[in-house]
Amino acid sequence: MKHFISFLLIVSMVSCQQEIPVNEPAIIPLPVSLKQNPGSFSLNKNTRIVASAESMPAAEFLRDFIQKGTGLELKISEKEKSNAIIFSLVEPGKDSVSDPEGYSLISTSKKVRITAISPAGLLYGAQTLRQLFPPEIEGAGPHPEIQWAVPLVEIYDQPAFRWRGMMLDCVRHFFPVSHVKHLLDQIAALKMNHFHWHLVDDQGWRIEILKYPELTKTSAWRVDREDLPWGERPSQKAGEEATYGGFYTQDEIREVVAYAAKLNIEIIPEIEMPAHVSCVFASYPELSCTGKKITVPPGGVWPITDIYCAGNDSVFAFLENVLSEVAGLFPSKYIHVGGDEATKTEWKKCPKCQARIKKEGLKNEQELQSYFMSRIEKFLNSKGKNLIGWDEILEGGLAPQATVMSWRGFEGGIEAAGAGHDVVMSPTSYCYFDYYQGPKESEPLAIGGFLPLSKVYQFNPVPAELKAENIKHILGGQANLWTEFIPTPEHSEYMLFPRLDAMAEDLWTPLKNKNYDDFLKRLQIQFERYDFAGVNYSKNIY
Numbered sequence: 001m002k003h004f005i006s007f008l009l010i011v012s013m014v015s016c017q018q019e020i021p022v023n024e025p026a027i028i029p030l031p032v033s034l035k036q037n038p039g040s041f042s043l044n045k046n047t048r049i050v051a052s053a054e055s056m057p058a059a060e061f062l063r064d065f066i067q068k069g070t071g072l073e074l075k076i077s078e079k080e081k082s083n084a085i086i087f088s089l090v091e092p093g094k095d096s097v098s099d100p101e102g103y104s105l106i107s108t109s110k111k112v113r114i115t116a117i118s119p120a121g122l123l124y125g126a127q128t129l130r131q132l133f134p135p136e137i138e139g140a141g142p143h144p145e146i147q148w149a150v151p152l153v154e155i156y157d158q159p160a161f162r163w164r165g166m167m168l169d170c171v172r173h174f175f176p177v178s179h180v181k182h183l184l185d186q187i188a189a190l191k192m193n194h195f196h197w198h199l200v201d202d203q204g205w206r207i208e209i210l211k212y213p214e215l216t217k218t219s220a221w222r223v224d225r226e227d228l229p230w231g232e233r234p235s236q237k238a239g240e241e242a243t244y245g246g247f248y249t250q251d252e253i254r255e256v257v258a259y260a261a262k263l264n265i266e267i268i269p270e271i272e273m274p275a276h277v278s279c280v281f282a283s284y285p286e287l288s289c290t291g292k293k294i295t296v297p298p299g300g301v302w303p304i305t306d307i308y309c310a311g312n313d314s315v316f317a318f319l320e321n322v323l324s325e326v327a328g329l330f331p332s333k334y335i336h337v338g339g340d341e342a343t344k345t346e347w348k349k350c351p352k353c354q355a356r357i358k359k360e361g362l363k364n365e366q367e368l369q370s371y372f373m374s375r376i377e378k379f380l381n382s383k384g385k386n387l388i389g390w391d392e393i394l395e396g397g398l399a400p401q402a403t404v405m406s407w408r409g410f411e412g413g414i415e416a417a418g419a420g421h422d423v424v425m426s427p428t429s430y431c432y433f434d435y436y437q438g439p440k441e442s443e444p445l446a447i448g449g450f451l452p453l454s455k456v457y458q459f460n461p462v463p464a465e466l467k468a469e470n471i472k473h474i475l476g477g478q479a480n481l482w483t484e485f486i487p488t489p490e491h492s493e494y495m496l497f498p499r500l501d502a503m504a505e506d507l508w509t510p511l512k513n514k515n516y517d518d519f520l521k522r523l524q525i526q527f528e529r530y531d532f533a534g535v536n537y538s539k540n541i542y
């Protein structure tokens with residue numbers, strides 16, 4: 001698609017530069033305010049990037065991005081000059097920028113100036129500038145035939161929500177570090193700032209824990225039944241080898257965390273409990289109520305009755321040791337502890353669990369789960385971390401400081417916010433990207449459901465029923481990609497994009513500025529960018 005001609009503007013009346021065709025801005029997520037002026041700013045080999053030590057991360061990001069896409073090796077200097085892209089950190093309130101993630105971007109034919117009060121804002125200014133260039137810049141350069149010009153604009157921008165998240169399930173299918181980084185690049189381009197990394201579930205343990213080597217030697221691997229439907233996979237038989245799976249070493253985790261930090265993305269690890277941990281009992285069967293050794297399930301497990309014993313103090317010792325290592329690896333404020341879908345059949349039968357209920361004066365097994373979560377929360381708090389969990393952690397009483405990720409609808413989030421807890425909205429109805437995005441007959445096999453792009457675009461993390469005084473507890477929203485039916489990196493991209501583009505706009509752009517038709521128009525250009533960036537997006541809206 002040739003969009004170049006769509007918005008031919010004449011470069012300034014005063015200079016003797018040639019006319020350079022530039023694109024109409026097609027920025028996703030849409031900025032708060034954008035005014036386009038006639039003319040353009042062009043890169044050439046003499047263009048400088050101007051930055052101080054504090055603004056260096058954004059400057060280096062842009063320099064590397066431009067070099068990869070254009071072949072131009074721009075120098076970074078401290079001294080301001082003409083023919084420059086200038087990163088400017090200012091005191092809050094100056095240049096109409098007050099939000100820590102906000103920025104302004106003002107371009108003239110001689111300069112592009114990006115202003116913010118924090119390095120994160122400068123980075124988002126750079127991400128916006130990235131989208132003002134021709135889409136070819138997303139690929140590997142050089143492209144000597146292209147004039148790297150951007151339209152002249154005045155942009156003032158800041159996010160609607162603090163938590164703009166995406167979750168990737170790396171358990172049901174394992175994805176290599178290279179793919180995680182590739183996704184982080186794209187998430188960052190959409191100005192999303194939380195990556196929730198699902199590292200533990202029934203079908204595998206994906207994070208190296210030095211104190212418990214069996215978790216990655218045994219629990220990370222399952223028998224290969226990839227040729228059978230997810231829900232119909234027989235357990236590992238005697239003599240069969242567990243060859244399917246994988247895990248991230250602690251060095252790899254540190255590498256990904258550092259990579260994400262440069263992109264203003266906080267990574268929240270999810271270490272599930274008390275359920276979704278069948279794989280643990282392949283290594284440490286003594287941590288379940290029955291003590292029965294099981295093999296790592298190669299497919300679906302339902303209902304989930306093999307769960308940690310809540311009456312056994314060794315379970316808490318194990319989890320505290322695990323969480324200590326996890327807390328040391330992830331600088332995030334939060335650690336996600338799951339808490340979902342624990343069927344308490346064994347807790348009802350287990351003498352240790354029943355003794356705990358009696359000793360602690362709990363009413364039932366729901367309150368036992370609440371005891372479990374509160375005890376873990378206390379430990380996490382002692383490590384300087386906050387607990388976040390799925391909305392089931394409301395049942396039996398919420399841990400005192402817990403943040404709730406509301407997935408079964410908005411109700412859990414409304415209840416938690418009403419009780420003064422922070423909430424991330426992630427209801428299946430708008431946020432579950434493992435659902436079909438088009439008619440089943442034209443789509444690869446998915447888990448079910450139906451969540452087309454147009455519906456994702458209607459997501460608002462603040463439901464109408466929420467009382468005004470509780471709105472402040474809604475941190476934002478998050479798209480979740482569970483991967484039972486998603487075996488490859490390419491397939492994961494197909495499910496994520498462009499629905500993630502819509503989610504990014506839901507969470508960044510003020511509600512009153514959103515317009516689906518306009519979004520679709522900008523998406524045409526975004527698809528060209530994805531073509532050059534090697535992102536396998538879905539074309540099913542055509």
Ligand SMILES: [Zn+2]
Pocket residue numbers: 288289308309310311312346347350351352353
């Ligand atoms: Zn028990």
